[in-house]
Amino acid sequence: MNHSLDETIAFIQSCETSWSRDTSPPWGIHDMDPPPYNRLYGPIHGRGPVSGVLFHKNQMLAKWGEPHKADLTFSVAKTYLALLAGLAFDQGLLKDVHTPVVQQCPGIGFEGDRLSRITWHHLLQQTSEWEGTCLGIPEQVDRYRWLAYQTGQAEGVKGDARPLGEPGTKLNTTTCASISCHWPCSICSRGPCLKCLKNFSENLWDVQMRFNGWVTSKVGRMSMVSA
Numbered sequence: 001m002n003h004s005l006d007e008t009i010a011f012i013q014s015c016e017t018s019w020s021r022d023t024s025p026p027w028g029i030h031d032m033d034p035p036p037y038n039r040l041y042g043p044i045h046g047r048g049p050v051s052g053v054l055f056h057k058n059q060m061l062a063k064w065g066e067p068h069k070a071d072l073t074f075s076v077a078k079t080y081l082a083l084l085a086g087l088a089f090d091q092g093l094l095k096d097v098h099t100p101v102v103q104q105c106p107g108i109g110f111e112g113d114r115l116s117r118i119t120w121h122h123l124l125q126q127t128s129e130w131e132g133t134c135l136g137i138p139e140q141v142d143r144y145r146w147l148a149y150q151t152g153q154a155e156g157v158k159g160d161a162r163p164l165g166e167p168g169t170k171l172n173t174t175t176c177a178s179i180s181c182h183w184p185c186s187i188c189s190r191g192p193c194l195k196c197l198k199n200f201s202e203n204l205w206d207v208q209m210r211f212n213g214w215v216t217s218k219v220g221r222m223s224m225v226s227a
Helices: 003-014 077-090 120-125 174-189 194-197
Strands: 052-056 059-064 214-217 220-223
Touching: 059 174, 059 214, 077 120
Parallel strands: none
Antiparallel strands: 052 059, 214 220
16 A cells, blocks of 8 residues: 555554444443333444545455444445435436325335325425334334434423324424335335345345334345444
8 A cells, every 4th residue: 555545444443433333231222111111122242443445447445444333323224225225216217206106005004085195205305204013013102303413402301202294394303204115115126124234245245133113015035234
């Protein structure tokens, strides 16, 4: 490696978060969630160091840290789902993002007067105001969710039954919002999200699933990403 590349990698490694690498209990438990939802729903392990690989013209120029370690990731499902929807669109499987989801994916929770108006665009923009249960967890658990970095304050107590609005009227970047997008995207793409993406990434990565992160649909038993 040349000097400038060494400096770049050193800078990247110096930007590691100050958060501990230790994920021992009660790490990951949300104190504001009422029982039985104040528990972990998937495998966890201590995170590794800042890691990465650098490729240019199909040649690996550098790697650092532990790039082969299966590390915990957060809020990454949204990225996976955007890629999956893009692949489905390119293959002609998702022809118009402004059509109601129920037209292409009936029987999975998009029926009813309000829910039947949810479009693919609403799901991908996370403004669907979808209502239901995801992997045994009611989406109401995430209503009135408020993060420490947000300005102002929540309009109610987390988990209370916030009145849901018309699809497209309110942003909701929660786990349930992601899952409600994942299932129809996987059905539209005719396979589990992880399998579809691995087919387009030369099988270079893998994932560990939550114990309850599986559903059965017309395309078979599928794993669900939810973070």
